Amino acid sequence: MTATIPDSFKFPDFYNFPPFFTIQPVLATREKQLGQWRELILRYHTDLKIKTLVLHECPLWKNPKIERELTGDEIRLVMDDFVTSGHGEWEDPQTRTRCRILWRKPEQLASDIYDWAVSNGYVNSVCTVFELHSGEDVNGMSFQGADEELLRRALGILESQGKCALFRGDTSSEDGIKFF
Amino acid sequence: FSRPLSPFYHPSSYPYLRSPPSSFRFYFFMKWALQSPPPASRIFNHNIYILPTQYPMSHRRRGVGAARAGAKAYTKKAEEMNAVSLARAMETVEKLEVKLEGFAKTHKHEIQHDPAFRAKFLEMCAPLGVDPLSAEKGFWGNMLGIGEFYYELSVKVAEVCLASRSRNGGIIRVSEVKDILTQRGTKFKFADSKNKSSYSEEDIVTSVKKLSKLGSGFRTVEVGKSMMIVSVPEELDDDHMKVMDLAEENRCGAYGVVTVKGVTAELGWDHDRAKRALELLLGKGMAWLDAVGAEKYYWFPSLWMQNSNEMVSS
Numbered sequence: 001m002t003a004t005i006p007d008s009f010k011f012p013d014f015y016n017f018p019p020f021f022t023i024q025p026v027l028a029t030r031e032k033q034l035g036q037w038r039e040l041i042l043r044y045h046t047d048l049k050i051k052t053l054v055l056h057e058c059p060l061w062k063n064p065k066i067e068r069e070l071t072g073d074e075i076r077l078v079m080d081d082f083v084t085s086g087h088g089e090w091e092d093p094q095t096r097t098r099c100r101i102l103w104r105k106p107e108q109l110a111s112d113i114y115d116w117a118v119s120n121g122y123v124n125s126v127c128t129v130f131e132l133h134s135g136e137d138v139n140g141m142s143f144q145g146a147d148e149e150l151l152r153r154a155l156g157i158l159e160s161q162g163k164c165a166l167f168r169g170d171t172s173s174e175d176g177i178k179f180f
Numbered sequence: 181f182s183r184p185l186s187p188f189y190h191p192s193s194y195p196y197l198r199s200p201p202s203s204f205r206f207y208f209f210m211k212w213a214l215q216s217p218p219p220a221s222r223i224f225n226h227n228i229y230i231l232p233t234q235y236p237m238s239h240r241r242r243g244v245g246a247a248r249a250g251a252k253a254y255t256k257k258a259e260e261m262n263a264v265s266l267a268r269a270m271e272t273v274e275k276l277e278v279k280l281e282g283f284a285k286t287h288k289h290e291i292q293h294d295p296a297f298r299a300k301f302l303e304m305c306a307p308l309g310v311d312p313l314s315a316e317k318g319f320w321g322n323m324l325g326i327g328e329f330y331y332e333l334s335v336k337v338a339e340v341c342l343a344s345r346s347r348n349g350g351i352i353r354v355s356e357v358k359d360i361l362t363q364r365g366t367k368f369k370f371a372d373s374k375n376k377s378s379y380s381e382e383d384i385v386t387s388v389k390k391l392s393k394l395g396s397g398f399r400t401v402e403v404g405k406s407m408m409i410v411s412v413p414e415e416l417d418d419d420h421m422k423v424m425d426l427a428e429e430n431r432c433g434a435y436g437v438v439t440v441k442g443v444t445a446e447l448g449w450d451h452d453r454a455k456r457a458l459e460l461l462l463g464k465g466m467a468w469l470d471a472v473g474a475e476k477y478y479w480f481p482s483l484w485m486q487n488s489n490e491m492v493s494s
Contacts, residue, residue: 014347018437019468019479029465032346068472 005059009047012040021068023077034081041078042087045101051147053088053099055079102150109143109154114163116143117179126176128169129155276308292329295380302386333379334387336361338398341411348481349465350412354381354400356482357409381407404428408482414464419457422447424466427480436483439476 014020014036024030044060045053055075062069070078079099082088086105091098104112113132117123120137131137133146143151155177158164167176283301290297340357341350358381388409391398397413403424410416427438431446443454458478461467470477 017468017479017481017484018472018477019470022469022471024469026462026465026469028346029349029462029468032465033468068470 006048009044012036015040015063016066018066018068021063021066021070021074023070023074034078037078038082038085038087041082042101042103046103051101052091053079053101055097055099103146104143104150106150106153106157109146109150110157110161113143113151113154114158114179117164123179126167126178129175129177132177273308280305280308293378295378295383299380299382330383330387330390333383334391337384337387337409338391338396338411341398341409345411346465349461349467350414351401351408351410351416351466351482353482354384354407354409357384384409403483406483412464419453420461423454423457423461424480424483427478427483436485437470437477437479439478 020033020036024033040060041053045051061075076096079088079096083090083099086102088099088101090096091100116137117127127135129148129151132143132151133148143154155164155166159166162180164177164179167178169175284291287297287301291301292298337357340360341352344352344356344360358379385400385407388398388400396411398409398411401408401410401416401421403421404427406428423438423443426443426446427436430436431442433439433442438458440451440454440458443449443458444451447454449457458467461480462469462478466482467478467480470479
């Protein structure tokens, strides 16, 4: 069952351009096109806060208005490119039917978190993981409402960069982070 | 050693010592005076320009120089007349320039803010060789500053073209450039009191002409009824242009798209020629492929307009 696209989602211009649904033979053009697909998939899942893309349920591959759709092989190509670019991860690398969408790249989240910590004076003090995604201070930041899994990954990166240290808390949400 | 006198030096050939020459002689004198100097071999291998002092006394006032003085007198007169007409022409042009400067001063505001007025003004300047567009110091540069306006505009136009290159292969409609710039709310130093800058599609075309002088490959080209800007240096030959004309004129089933069949039908080419042209346009990134089942359609992003997307039946 393909999900229906809510009316609120605004499709980009190129979604109604028929060649968008044919993988271009000319490499330079193909690069541009795959970039457009990456952008579309990412924005769709981020705006609608969908965490996982299930290949055969995703409504993006077909545009009934212009009577065009991607073939199975073409969908694979697009998804492989998407995962290679670091915006998604296969939950089942063997069968490749479900893809976890990383709304933000962990590296980007990491630098965002650290910048926020520095500008809000959290250096050398502690805050919890809960505060990061649902605290009052994080209004408007890119990691607000982010998936915990994602946050952990970002924090892992910061740890390896030596910019923070993690402490175990009572619950996983209360794990403490100390920034340096 | 007595040097035999040649006709050039013989007193009889000089009218100066004679009584007023008869018309017969005068005629010969004119003929002789207007001819070019004789070949050197006829003058005893002497240099043609013999100094008068080398002559016997009686000939001192004359000599070869005098013979050619006649010829010189006529060329001199001709030069004088040319100089006079040139001076007159220059005077006229200067007067016109002064008038033009006065006009520009009076209508400075309109020129800076009204695209239609500006276009007419430039039309006036062109035949006089006045180029108010050159952004240099000097009367025009300082007074109007339009040179700077066009310079700014051409930079922004170039930006838009370069940014869209990966999508349309380096060819874009002038109207699309204008839309993008308007959407961006691009402002120039010539914003008027409401802080809005007005420029027309003609202004954009003029600024592209300035750009093309830099040898950057920017140029305008007409496709069907649309004016396009090409920002890649590659040549677009006649075949390509004809195919794009077809797409622009909506002659292959839908606007902005062509098929091999459509091209062969409308232009009378054979299958190979049509295919080659389309493949080339595809290779340049100016056309994108749309494969529906076994059918192949070639769309031009530079001509495609969101609203006029008609269904191409598969």
